[in-house]
Amino acid sequence: MGLYLLRRVLAMVPTVFLVSLVSFTIIQLPPGDFLDTVVANLSQQGQTIEPAQLAALRQRYALDQPMVVQYTTWITNIVTRGDFGQSMLYGKPVSELIGERLPLTLGLGVSVWLFGWAIALPAGIYSAVRKYSLGDYVLTSMAFVGIAVPGFLLALTVAFIQFRYFDKAVGGMFSPEYADAAWNLGKLLDFLDHLWLPVLVLSLGGIGGTIRVLRANLLDELRKPYVVTARSRGLSERRLLVAYPVRVALNPFIATVGWLIPALFDGEVLVSTVLGLETTGPLLLRSLESQDMYLAGSIIFIACVLTVIGTLISDILLVLVDPRVRAGYA
Structure with missing residues (x-):
C-alpha cells in the first residue's frame, strides 16, 4: 500500500506539469492576444490607442516574449512564490x-x-x-x-x-x-x-x-x-x-x-x-x-x-x- 501511494504521488508531478503546459498552450492558440482584443473593442467604439502605449503594455504583461518564456516565468512564479500573475482584464492579482x-x-x-x-x-x-x-x-x-x-x-x-x-x-x-x-x-x-x-x-x-x-x-x-x-x-x-x-x-x-x-x-x-x-x-x-x-x-x-x-x-x-x-x- 505504501509503495502504491509513493508511485502515485511521484506520477502526479509530471502529470501536473504536462497539464499546465497543455492548458497554457491551448489558451494561446487563437490568433492575437489580450491587447489585440482591447484594440478591437476600442476600434468598435471609435477610439484608438497610441503605438507607444501599446508597446509599453505588451512589455508590462510580457506579451512581447515567446510563449516558452511566458510559460516558464508563469509556472516558476507559481511553484516558488505561489504567484499566479496579474489579470490583464481586471487589473488585479x-x-x-x-x-x-x-x-x-x-x-x-x-x-x-x-x-x-x-x-x-x-x-x-x-x-x-x-x-x-x-x-x-x-x-x-x-x-x-x-x-x-x-x-x-x-x-x-x-x-x-x-x-x-x-x-x-x-x-x-x-x-x-x-x-x-x-x-x-x-x-x-x-x-x-x-x-x-x-x-x-x-x-x-x-x-x-x-x-x-x-x-x-x-x-x-x-x-x-x-x-x-x-x-x-x-x-x-x-x-x-x-x-x-x-x-x-x-x-x-x-x-x-x-x-x-x-x-x-x-x-x-x-x-x-x-x-x-x-x-x-x-x-x-x-x-x-x-x-x-x-x-x-x-x-x-x-x-x-x-x-x-x-x-x-x-x-x-x-x-x-x-x-x-x-x-x-x-
Whole structure:
C-alpha cells in the first residue's frame, strides 16, 4: 500500500506539469492576444490607442516574449512564490480574484453535492429493490429527464417561471441591498433564499445519472449467489441490503468521489453565467473570451491539479473501503 501511494504521488508531478503546459498552450492558440482584443473593442467604439502605449503594455504583461518564456516565468512564479500573475482584464492579482469568488463557489458546490446524494442514493436503492413498480417507473422517467435537459436551459426556464408568475427577479447570490454588506443573519438568510435555485438546477443531471448507475449496480448485486445464501440463512432484508449489495454497488461512486473536488472549484460555467452567479465559472469564461491568459491558465491549472489530487483520494478510499481492492495491494 505504501509503495502504491509513493508511485502515485511521484506520477502526479509530471502529470501536473504536462497539464499546465497543455492548458497554457491551448489558451494561446487563437490568433492575437489580450491587447489585440482591447484594440478591437476600442476600434468598435471609435477610439484608438497610441503605438507607444501599446508597446509599453505588451512589455508590462510580457506579451512581447515567446510563449516558452511566458510559460516558464508563469509556472516558476507559481511553484516558488505561489504567484499566479496579474489579470490583464481586471487589473488585479489572479489569486485575489479567485479568492474573492472561492467561498461562494465552494458553498454552492458542497450544497449541490449534499443535495444530490441525499436524493439520489435512497431513490436509486428504492428503484432497484422495487423494480418495475410504479415508483421505479416514476423515478426512472425523472432521471431520464434530468439527464436529457441541459442545465442552462432548465435554469432559463425556472428563472422565467419565477419571474413571470411569482414576480421575483432571479440572478446572483444576493439581493442588491445585501451584495456589498457584511455577513450577518439577514445576509445569510438572503443567501439561502437565492441558493436553492442553482442547487436544484445543478443537481438534477447528477441525480438522474446517480439513480440510473446505482440501480443498475444494485440489481446486478442482488442476483449474485451470496445474496441468495444470506437470505436462506434468515438474514433480514434490510440488514442484508445495507451490509452487502449496497456497499458493493457504491464502489463506482467511491472511485470517482475525488472528481467532485475540481467540480467544487470551477462549478458549472453555463448555468452560473445564465443565473449571474459570482463563482469562478463566469470568471473563467470571461478570461477565455478576452484571452486573459494568466487568469484563464491559473483557473484551469488549479482545476487540473485538484483533479489529479481527487483521483488519488478516490483510489485511496476505494482501497480502504473494498477488501477485494485492498488485497491487490497487500
